[in-house]
Amino acid sequence: MASRAQAIKSNAIGLSKKDYDGSVSTLCKGCGHNSIANQIIQVAYELSLKPHEVIKLSGIGCSSKSPAYFLGMSHGFNALHGRMPSVGTGALMANHHLRAIGVSGDGDTGSIGFGQFKHLMRRNVRMVYIVENNGVYGLTKGQFSATAELGLELKYAGHNDFPQIDICTEALIAGCGFVARSFAGDAKQVRELLKAALSHRGTAVLDIISPCVAFNNDDSSPKSYSYGREHEQPLQEIGYVPYAEEIVINDYDPGELKLVELHDGSRISLRKLEEDYDATNRLEAINRLQSAAVKQEFITGMIYIDNERPNLAEVSHLTDTPLAHLSDQDLRPSEEKLSSFLKAFA
Amino acid sequence: MASRAQAIKSNAIGLSKKDYDGSVSTLCKGCGHNSIANQIIQVAYELSLKPHEVIKLSGIGCSSKSPAYFLGMSHGFNALHGRMPSVGTGALMANHHLRAIGVSGDGDTGSIGFGQFKHLMRRNVRMVYIVENNGVYGLTKGQFSATAELGLELKYAGHNDFPQIDICTEALIAGCGFVARSFAGDAKQVRELLKAALSHRGTAVLDIISPCVAFNNDDSSPKSYSYGREHEQPLQEIGYVPYAEEIVINDYDPGELKLVELHDGSRISLRKLEEDYDATNRLEAINRLQSAAVKQEFITGMIYIDNERPNLAEVSHLTDTPLAHLSDQDLRPSEEKLSSFLKAFA
Amino acid sequence: MDVLEREEAHQPHASPIVNDFSLVAATANGTGSQTANLTLLRSFLKMGIPVHGKNIFPSNIQGLPTWYHIRVSHEGFIARRPPELLIAFNPMTIYEDAKDLPSGGVCVYDDSIKGLPERNDITYYALPVTDLIKDIDVPVQRKPYIANMVYVGAMAYLLKIPLQVIEEALSVQFGGRQKLVASNLPVVVKTYDWCQENLRKTDPYEVAPMNETEGLIMMTGNEAGALGSIFGGVSVGAWYPITPSTSFIDALKDFLPRLRQTEDGKATYTVIQAEDELAAIGMTLGAGWMGARSVTATSGPGISLMSEFAGLGYFAEIPAVIWDIQRVGPSTGMPTRTGQGDVTFTYYLGHGDTKNVILFPSSIEDCFDFGIAAHDLADVLQTPIFVLSDLDLGMNNWMGKPFSYPTTPINRGKVLSAEELTARAGFARYKDVDGDGVGYRTLPGTEHPQAAYFTRGTGHNANAVYSERSSDWVENADRLKRKFDTARTLVPKPVTELNPDAKVGIIAFGTTRYAIEEARVHLCEKLPTSFMRICALPISDEVRSFVEAHDYIYVIELNRDGQIHAILQTEMPDLATKLKSIAYMDGMPLTAQWVEERLMEEENG
Amino acid sequence: MDVLEREEAHQPHASPIVNDFSLVAATANGTGSQTANLTLLRSFLKMGIPVHGKNIFPSNIQGLPTWYHIRVSHEGFIARRPPELLIAFNPMTIYEDAKDLPSGGVCVYDDSIKGLPERNDITYYALPVTDLIKDIDVPVQRKPYIANMVYVGAMAYLLKIPLQVIEEALSVQFGGRQKLVASNLPVVVKTYDWCQENLRKTDPYEVAPMNETEGLIMMTGNEAGALGSIFGGVSVGAWYPITPSTSFIDALKDFLPRLRQTEDGKATYTVIQAEDELAAIGMTLGAGWMGARSVTATSGPGISLMSEFAGLGYFAEIPAVIWDIQRVGPSTGMPTRTGQGDVTFTYYLGHGDTKNVILFPSSIEDCFDFGIAAHDLADVLQTPIFVLSDLDLGMNNWMGKPFSYPTTPINRGKVLSAEELTARAGFARYKDVDGDGVGYRTLPGTEHPQAAYFTRGTGHNANAVYSERSSDWVENADRLKRKFDTARTLVPKPVTELNPDAKVGIIAFGTTRYAIEEARVHLCEKLPTSFMRICALPISDEVRSFVEAHDYIYVIELNRDGQIHAILQTEMPDLATKLKSIAYMDGMPLTAQWVEERLMEEENG
């Protein structure tokens, strides 16, 4: 027994990596969201996070399911579609010592939850906010989300007539002090950014491109839109998700452009920010994002960081004891206070 | 009679300026929103707009009341707080020939309505969208809105801990093709921009700084927050709005910086864009807005224009006849069509 | 042997059970088993046998268990019935699925799956699935998909479905794309052949051609509803994706271009994907205000989010049609399960004294008819009309008579043109000119100096002018109440089956009817009942007469709290004690057996 | 003459009406008349006379008409009563205001305003306002504000309020700031002097000191509620501004730092202005989930927007307190008028079978007590608790007994610490261990390997694990129903006044009680009644007993549709016909006269 226990590696607080697992994922095989969950597990293990000091938050969507699949010993809250930011804000004001990992989707964040997302960042609530960005609504079967590119054609969703929302630019404009982007299959970069995000003072936004294997553009797939149309078939009759492998990419160099082929054969271009890129220059960051967008590139890495602005708990001058743990005495003023207070109303 | 009729000036379609009036304003004397309503009346008169070809839309707030105070012969819809964009989208899809003037406030647009505002611009719905921006919630008595500057102190609202949302930057980022800013008291500029906006193909955003006289910072005013606090007075007991004049500023030159003193003695800095400013360069526009913000200046004028992107009605390939006016025949397929259609389900 | 010859190869069972069983195909989500299931379903239909299929699927895209139920009934009963036949193709559930079979049941399984319970009272048939598909020429990725065709072949053999029928059904299923038929049919045939050679059929279940489905169509409720909306003249749709309403909009987007082509190829419609449900209903109301016929479809969470706009629609009196394809709540609940839990909430949707008109379709014919009626009612009553369907009706395929073309033209209600305005003395938007509580409206764009009015959710007088006057408020609120009473007379009437022997009545609405109708036949001796299916709220006078005509009434519904029961009690307090509630919701459609048992339980105390 | 001497100068009226009248000050919004009105109100209180003031104000910041009603009653009646005395300072409404006075009424007006109706049956007193303030040394901007002090002086003279009392009241009003007192009092005195010299009092209305208000406080319901929340241990508030709930949060923000100072000056609370009501309730629930006591305040439109989150709170079982200060709906309605129209909607708030616990305060004492109780109930029941107040209670000043300090400690309900977890066999979040339907919860941050669970609005089993299993759903839903029955036993009990002579009972809730209580006294001979004031939903057993004990019951409420009447009918269908609805809402608080008339109308017809 002793030898077996020793064989299992453990971190600084004596937990094994398994202790950071969640329940078994019910997402599709090959879904980018699974890769991200795995990196969260890895990072929590490496950082020796105490599970009870972490809370997991999410909205609704395939992405938002994933908090169930990591850190099973941490409290989690799978809230409403697009409303994770407000729940997180309340929770973290009630206990500002806990660390929060929020997982959302591009639909959850960019559509129904857009206002809450922006206002979360304005308030600088201390939370790692991950957008698992696939350009579609996975869970409701492949409609365009607001992060889909203008002009994109998908078999089911058709033609996208609207310009895409860029999560990183939106974050920057909203005053967010930690803006980063990565790709789900780039395990190393995801981990690095997650670690940095976990030590950020306020809201840390991580826009992670996370391909959806089910609602891709595969021509041979019978679930495509044109198929349904041509054949006068009710679309929901078709529910076949082809088997796919997770897309994993090798590390690439700062400054390098990396073409990644997605499940449907389409490609996206990632460019890792150069080593000498100054991530503390907000205007420069905006410019880089804008010009990359024109070239249809996604810059990856730490786009902007500013750890100066106090977070919501700080500007609220909270007592050190979390509000949720204040004693009755702290909370209920004395009988004398009540009667003297009421005198002013006599 | 004849001579009297002749004495009243009329425009190209034979209407007098009075014909563009609405009902009497119930906003405070001196409120910037009144100035804007007057300019809308003037512009509609000068452009000889047919009142029945215009619809007026708004959310909820002092600003959103103002559509009642102009163009009384146009249909109007005072919708819900923050939800004017969706109502306008539906209305304009049902009749894409009408011109829409939407009036909102900074609370209506920047807080509760933020998501709808952003998505309206993504869709490029053909609407003049005016934000009557006063940095506070006027109608609910002076709370900070999301456009209030970081660090601002107001007697009632206290200290503002959050960075301001910049309506123009948000519009640019959302893909809006007409972004302009002005000041309510700058009648000439407001008119010029309104005229341009009315001929724009898609969403035209006009961010008009429009001071609130009631919830200013006047130290002598008994409605101030410190007053209430010091004296243990329930705040709502105090409801005195001092008389104030509308703030009117003289025309200033392109490139010039204009300091405007508000009712409370505080000042804002407006800088009119230079004549050679290139309003078709999106990146430049973003940069200008960002650097002005750092200097606490508001640039005014036409910040960005791009009339190329088709509007929502256009990308929807609508028939020329407005959907709302299609005949029964256009709308209801024939009996034969029904039965042949059903064959596929036999 | 060709397809025709094979049919002779069966040995007749001693006492066959013909055209009367329920079968379930248990698979994993995302394997594409729907094609197989619908092929079976269509085969039965093509054989003239009354049939109905229900997809019990998870809220997941790939991997979680999914069950497809097919009820075959020569008597025409199509309610859910616990299955006697199981197609066990999912390792995750095989044990429980087989355990749940009744004695005498049949289990056809993929022989690569382990873990079946030991049972002697059911018949097992093992299929060598891997073997049967190994030679099929499709990309390896698509093998799991093709595997489902194996059970189609097996069922064809076991239930005696002519292969020719399967071929036809497959062809319909693939919309005639012969290439797809060609890649699927061989597996069916191969399996059939294998079964013939290797299986000895010992169970009694089989099908035989009938003549009961001649001319019938098969469609989902969402498709029928979308079609109704189109024949109701819809031109603006706005929505936000949510199960199980998404397929309503998918159908709308699919059908509109096919049914409403124009010469210049321009669209007489638009369907906008909104950023959320608040925007969806906002767009819908905006379009309705402008005079277009507009529709949105959603489910519970969307209904919650539409509350504020519902109140505006009610109070500012704007036409709109809202389909709520009900799923299981509260909250996000079970998105892929069925229920009738949104009745009370929708009836009162919106703070203040808001009250809404609701239609309850119970069949695809209703979906079509009410789909049309909803738009007329919205315009005539100038108010949002809610159509409460459910997942079972909306997403499953149902037999139905080909829909009847509407006999009355589109009714746009009281809309004044410029000419009519001139002819009238004056125009006051909210004046009750006709005593029915419905004012006249003008559409934006009407060229007339008096046409314009100001629409608002704030207090207003008859001229649509802002007012905080008490008398204006009361006058307006009372008129709205009057209008609601007008609605009573215009909504679809309840459908009654009076049984002269019955002292007891049953009231229900929507899809519970199928289990109830079946139960009533079974109980016709023990407990003869009359039946009223309510089609709308507010209720009309017929409901009172029905209740009065019986000693007491069971109100049966698929929710926990007996929602319509409570509403009926408040509408008829004098009859409240005659109304007994039978309410239950576990996410599954009711079965006749359950209805019978519950009724007899109540009867016996 | 100094302040004291002046009082002797009055001539006694032949038959004076002492301490029994209603007066109204009609002014324009934004002129600061509230200070004048509250000075009068406080003067009466200081004289020991039962009094109550109601502000009837527009949804506008400056210029629209506003009325302040003061009811003075030696009998202690404080319901609204149509005024006999009018202070007519608003040209926009002067004609109608004066026309509405009863015969024998009194009209004190600013003599610069024209347009009074010709009436011989009322007494007019003209005040030369412009003259009286022309010498006062305040900035010209503030003149209209100071002008209001003129009517304070006039009323002092006419009603015989000692000037000393006015001075004291002013001082309280200005929080003791003598500079402000000094700039206002001279106008009062000057007017008083002028009246004495120039007016001949011919009307009978006057006040005289009593001893009925000794020790009482005066406060608004929103202040009392906020105070209750504080003594209930609130630490997180989240809100979005909306009339008439804003002053609840204003009070919270104002009182918290004064009542909860800490040694290091750090805050034991936070109050966050959210971006909308969806975010406000989201924050409130987030904080409740974490274990803090959290509150939000809103009104109708906000309640609509909170629907989806309410359902989540109910279903995921999260404590939170939501104050709904009701205004007139549907929709935006009349934001500055009062009503009780959100009852049904809030009771069922959230799609699916959601059902919420509601408290109904009717006084400032209730606001304080229920304010505390709401937080305990939220924690004990693990569900959102709604407190339905209204504009009348929330924003107006009411007399009350100084609040009683809570006698029981804060009750946090079933929260398991790490130690308790270790002591237990296991932890299943949603298991009904105690049979009351309430499970045990753990707070995030609890250091124990078994502490964590996953909170969700989707279907789940007792272990909080996602489930689509029918039996899990039903078990959970039934437990929630059981919990709701537990709530019945824990919410504040109804308050009953049994009249042994009464065959008829009255049921009401909230602020309608004042008009009803007064009407009952007037009707004690003609129609003796018992009275039950319901304090919460779901109802407890006492309600049934009360109904059973009487021949029939009038359910009186301030909404159009008789909302609580309908709820009572469904809760007690066997007694449904004994419940008669009297429902009305025009935005104004009920009057006793109206209650009497309606009751007698019902009795006689």
Ligand SMILES: Cc1ncc(C[n+]2csc(CCOP(=O)(O)OP(=O)(O)O)c2C)c(N)n1
């Ligand atoms: C109020 C509400 N509306 C709609 C839905 C249905 N819904 C569930 S997930 C989803 C979209 C999810 O998209 P995204 O956030 O991009 O997540 P993904 O599945 O792509 O990871 C929608 C619309 C819902 N659950 N709640």
Ligand SMILES: Cc1ncc(C[n+]2csc(CCOP(=O)(O)OP(=O)(O)O)c2C)c(N)n1
């Ligand atoms: C759903 C909802 N929440 C809150 C309110 C209350 N409310 C009315 S106006 C307003 C703010 C208006 O601010 P802004 O848009 O800046 O307009 P302004 O009055 O300053 O012109 C609020 C919060 C409301 N009417 N509806």
Ligand code: SF4
């Ligand atoms: S549908 Fe797409 S987003 Fe959802 S689990 Fe599957 S691959 Fe991932």
Ligand code: SF4
């Ligand atoms: S309160 Fe402010 S925004 Fe409102 S009308 Fe008055 S000045 Fe204008």
Ligand SMILES: [Mg+2]
């Ligand atoms: Mg997505």
Ligand SMILES: [Mg+2]
């Ligand atoms: Mg504002």
